[in-house]
Amino acid sequence: MSLDTRTRPDHEGSTTTVSPGTNADARAATRESLEDYTLRFAPRSYRKWGAGVVATSALGGIAYLADFSIGANVGIAHGTTNALLGITVAAFIIFVTGLPLAYYAARYNIDLDLITRGSGFGYHGSVITNVIFATFTFIFFALEGSIMAQGLELGLGIPKPIGYALSTLLIIPLVIYGMKTLATLQVWTTPLWLVLMVIPVGYLVLANPDSVGSFFAYQGESGAGAGVSFASVMLAAGVCLSLIAQIAEQIDYLRFMPPKTDENRVAWWRAVILAGPGWVIFGAIKQITGLFITVYLIATLDPAASATANEPVHQFLGVYREMMPAWLAMTLAVILVVISQVKINVTNAYSGSLAWTNSFTRVTRTYPGRMVFVVVNLAIALALMELNMFDFLNTILGFYANCAMAWIVTVATDIVVNKYILKLSPKYPEFRRGMLYNWNPVGVTSLALSAGISIAMFFGAFGPAVAPYSPIFAVLIAMIVTPVMAVLTQGRYYLRRVDDGIDLPMVDADGNPSDVTLTCHVTGMEFERPDMLLSNELAPDGSKQYISSLALATDKTGKYVLPAQR
Structure with missing residues (x-):
């Protein structure tokens, strides 16, 4: 020097x-x-929050209304019984695979990209999964932005194209300052969000007890939900499994957990489980609630009005109108939509910018600044909104689910099986350049086979009868190939x-x-x-x-x- x-x-x-x-x-x-902490682990000197604050901040990020649309859409397509079973199957898979990832993030204070590097992919191999995650963030940013635009059009008469732009531009100043600002935003807005969401649903059940019976009897628009259909259950589960990558956004908060000690171990584990894989419990409840409200609206509204029953703003507006004057119902519905969109889309923009920045820096050795990729991610999301992705929601999410599952299940399997059972993968999560090989065939091969085969199945390459089961094959292939590749390579490519x-x-x-x-x-x-x-x-x-x-x-x-x- x-x-x-x-x-x-x-x-x-x-x-x-x-x-x-x-x-x-x-x-x-x-x-x-x-x-x-875009490119590295979160040091103890920065992690000053208690476990409860971190958990609350992480759960604030699941305030999105897309769950209500997803539940409504799978129920309309497959009937209540098949939708409920599909939601349950997806929630189980997401919880089981998310638990080891959440533990590693909270225990070692690293994000999912850093975990992925040392769990079968290598220093450059995890760039592939970063792109998968970045895709998740702009797809769901676009979905939430579309929902907000629906609310602005309904409540304020703002045309959707303008609403799309407003829902995008609103987020940019909120994600400049990182975790401290996001934590404050999530903590302060969560109580109001809970009140606006929970009270109308409780009112609907108490004021209309017959709605419960109608809900369970609903067979879908085509009547396909008459009885249990395994294919319909898997199709519903496939759409819900598109949310499996949400664990990466939860981890972007969980990496700031305080050190685990004997004194705080109960609170620490509670926060990790609830704010980690536990997010899917709240997500599943929202999906079921969305379907419940939709079935009620379909049964009580005229056909023209029920055509929009899968849109969250119309769902809550329909219930609010039974509780209060129309002007107040409209006001609260718009407020709920805006708060929900802001709470989740600051997380989508933040996490997406981290993923893009991390990948770009590793490939080019140049750090352009995270805000560059905030703009890039939001520009892609805005383009999706303008292309009206909301109308193709099931297809987009069903396709994406196969990619996301291949990644998440591969990493979870590497942690549980290759690290703790086979002991071929190092238990301490290595992420530093020079310590890792650039590419590890264990994770890369598992991802390629799992995603490639399941996507081909999804688009009918093996026949229409097999297509609904692509999510199950994505999970099974990743669970099998990951340990098989570790055994074949004898763990040779984990550590350089x-x-x-x-x-x-x-x-x-x-x-x-x-x-x-x-x-x-x-x-x-x-x-x-x-x-x-x-x-x-x-x-x-x-x-x-x-x-x-x-x-x-x-x-x-x-x-x-x-x-x-x-």
């Missing part, structure tokens, strides 16, 4: 010396990632190195990531132990130097990367 140095504040508010010749991209990424060159423990006495700090010689900043490696470049006096994973991510030369050990 040059002796000519200057100082600037670090993330603790003190000062560190930074050479003018240090990596500019690393410094830029560091400044922005102080708030969102087994030693990071630092003689300090990675975890503390409670098993939490260590908060001991080391200085990165490239950025001149202090980073906690899990983020650091020995640099391959010695100091001028021949002594060891250390480098952060962040600086490695933006290094174009490769001169700091340690040689392979395997």
Whole structure:
């Protein structure tokens, strides 16, 4: 390093010396990632929230109204009985696969991309899954934006194309400042959202007890729901399983969990389970509620009005009108739609920008800034809205579900089977460049086979009789191929190195990531132990130097990367 140095504040508010010749991209990424930790794990120095606040913030992100549309659409298509069974099947799969992912995120304070790298995909292999996740965020941003535009058109007479633009532009200023702003927004808006959503549903059940019987007797528009049809159950489950990637958004909050100790272990586990895989319980309830309201509206409204019964704004407006004057019903319906859209779409925009930024930086070694990809993600979502994706909801979600399941089930299987049963995958989640191979055939092969075969099935390549079962095949193929590939490769491609060159423990006495700090010689900043490696470049006096994973991510030369050990 040059002796000519200057100082600037670090993330603790003190000062560190930074050479003018240090990596500019690393410094830029560091400044922005102080708030969102785009490219690295969340250090203990930043994680000041209690388990309850983190859980509340994470659950605030599931305030979306798309569940009401999804439940309504699968019920209209397949009848109440088949829809309920499909929702239950999907919820079970999502909960079981989400639990190990949520645990790893909360325990080791890393997002799903960092988990994926060390769980069968490799340093560059997880770029593929990042694209899958980014796709999830703009699909559901577009879906929620469409719902908000429906509310604005109905309540304020704003044309949908303008409503689409407003629902997009409204989100941009809210996602600039990262986790602190999002946590505050979610905590303060959740009580009002719950009141607006729960009270009308309770009123409908109490005031119209016959609606319960009509709900269970509903057979769908075509009458296909007369009795249980396994094919219909699987088709319904496939649409609901498109939400399996929601666990990645939950993890974007859960990675900020406080360290797990003997004193907080009950609260810690409660928060992880409820805000992690537990989100699907609330999601399933919303899907069932959406179907319940829709069946009621179809039975009580004229055919023209019931045509919009799958749109959440019309669902709640129909119930509100039975409780209060029309003007107040309209006002509350619009408020509910706007609050819900903002709560979920700040998370969609935030998480999508993290995914795009992470992938772009790894591929190009250049950090463009997260806000660039906030705009990119929202531009794609706006295009989908303008193309009226809402009318093709079942097809879009059914197709996407196969990709999402292939990824999530592969990672979950690697954690449970390859790490803990076969012991071929390292238990500690490695994510640092130089420690991992760029590509691991275990996860990449499982993803390719699971997604490829199930998508082909979905589009009828193996005949229409088999097409409804594509979600089950996506799950089964990923569960089988992941351990088989680990055995065939004997875990050879998980770790490029087994030693990071630092003689300090990675975890503390409670098993939490260590908060001991080391200085990165490239950025001149202090980073906690899990983020650091020995640099391959010695100091001028021949002594060891250390480098952060962040600086490695933006290094174009490769001169700091340690040689392979395997």
